[in-house]
């Protein structure tokens with residue numbers, strides 16, 4: 001059974017900051033957001049977590065194995081490096097959907113995203129060390145079949161982008177609604193989902209759904225482990241097995 005630990009990362013009072021004392025240059029906001037994502041990816045990644053950028057002002061990290069003290073250190077480090085601060089809210093649950101629900105509710109209870117007096121909140125309880133198991137995290141790494149031949153080398157970049165994003169939109173909604181899973185676009189033609197204990201048939205159904213809805217063919221490698229980095233790496237190796245033997249769904253331990 002999975003026990004996903006997610007951390008909701010939210011920039012404090014960012015909306016007002018972007019327009020105070022007057023609207024800030026968009027290029028500067030884009031630079032800040034992408035650098036903040038890069039730093040968080042490294043800070044959590046060095047501790048075997050995965051960070052997804054979602055909306056950039058909000059990000060979601062899979063943080064199994066990362067304790068409260070480490071979260072506090074990351075939060076302090078960001079506060080020292082940036083003109084903005086971040087709040088962190090840790091949620092756990094049998095499914096990623098329940099974990100993000102808990103994390104979101106805790107932060108909402110602490111005050112509004114746009115309240116000037118709500119800063120550097122750190123809430124929530126990580127999974128206790130003795131309760132951690134090698135099945136806590138399930139990561140599914142999806143990839144478009146032959147994106148290069150079908151899209152990149154044939155269509156203009158924008159129409160390629162539409163096809164890839166359509167598959168992402170369909171998959172993220174389907175997995176959220178039917179399987180309490182959270183999917184994130186990670187670049188190129190890749191989507192990484194954090195999932196509960198799904199089986200091969202459920203992944204086949206998701207791939208069939210996307211194919212029927214938007215005509216984009218996906219394959220998926222699935223990894224299970226005690227933390228995001230190990231589960232994600234197992235998923236990548238499973239995806240290589242998909243490429244090698246032509247299967248659509250491969251689990252890392254098969």
Ligand SMILES: Nc1nc2c(ncn2[C@@H]2O[C@H](COP(=O)(O)OP(=O)(O)OP(=O)(O)O)[C@@H](O)[C@H]2O)c(=O)[nH]1
Pocket residue numbers: 143144145146147148149186187188189190236243
């Ligand atoms: N974030 C991320 N991006 C990747 C990864 N692998 C490939 N990509 C991106 O995806 C693009 C397409 O690469 P592939 O998926 O290997 O190529 P493909 O044409 O779809 O071929 P097949 O996947 O073998 O069907 C690359 O240009 C990268 O941008 C990965 O593991 N992570």
